[in-house]
Amino acid sequence: MFWTLSLVFLVHTFGILGRWYIAGFIPMSNTYESIVYIAWSASLAGLLLFRRSFFGLGAALILAGIFMFVAHLGSIDPQITPLVPVLDSFWLSVHVSVITASYGFLGVGALLGLTVLILYALAGFFKTKAEQIFYLTNVVEIALIVGLGLLVIGNFIGGIWANESWGRYWGWDPKETWTFVAIVTYVLITHLRFLPKIYSPLNFALTSFLGYGTILMTYFGVNFYLAGLHSYASGDPIPIPSWIYVVILSIVFIYAFAWRNRNQI
Secondary structure (H helix, E strand, O other): OHHHEEEEEEHHHHHHHHHHHHOOOOOOOOOHHHHHHHHHHHHHHHHHHHOOHHHHHHHHHHHHHHHHHOOOOOOOOOOOOOOOOOHHHHHHHHHHHHHHHHHHHHHHHHHHHHHHHHHOOOOOOOOOOHHHHHHHHHHHHHHHHHHHHHHHHHHHHHHHHHHHHHOOOOOOOHHHHHHHHHHHHHHHHHHHHOOOOOHHHHHHHHHHHHHHHHHHHHHHHHHHHOOOOOHHHOOOOOOOOOOOHHHHHHHHHHHHHHHHHHOOO
16 A cells, blocks of 8 residues: 555656646645645655554545545636735745645544544454554554644744735734634644543544544635635635535444443453
8 A cells, every 4th residue: 555655646746746837836826736735745644654554554545535536626726827926925835835734644643533433433343452543543643743743833934924924923814713723722632641531542533533623624614614814725615515414423423332332442
């Protein structure tokens, strides 16, 4: 699987470089380009952190595929558009590349957290080893720590760019506010192990998965449903797909089975 992901990553990289050459600027200026880059960063996370982990490589490959699928939905315009003046800055390549790369790492951690929940849920049907759970938990923690680090660094770089563009480092714009919420959320998740009364691999897996909701809100929610200074990456509001509710209900059932089987591992 490592070589499969490596090949996909290589093709993906050439695609981004080709678009960069054609456009004349780094392809991170609109929704389509940023989603494609998040998929690229998810593949990078798999190659850098999970070379020896089947689950890690699988999660990276699946997440990259999901984002590429979303990028090519009919509601997202893939055309190369002129660069908005505020984006014509050195900080575009630095800030956007760092902060959106964090979405890939955190997304891989979220999918691995879901994998742990599924292993717990299936413990009554298949023999799940405790070593598997603890190993995956450690892998999730690594992904979240790297993702959180990139998120924080990208946020500080964004503050520098905001001061150059708008004359202030921070203004509680919807994007800035939700980025702050995401940072606080992941700080709490990564420090959960210091609270032994509530910490367990099961709870950590659940929070790792649910925490990605703040990232989805920061990216999709703010871009499509809220107005602000970051609206250059926005699109027309789209109805919430009905399958979202099916996914939420499925997660509830998975966690219910996982909780019931928590003592069987």
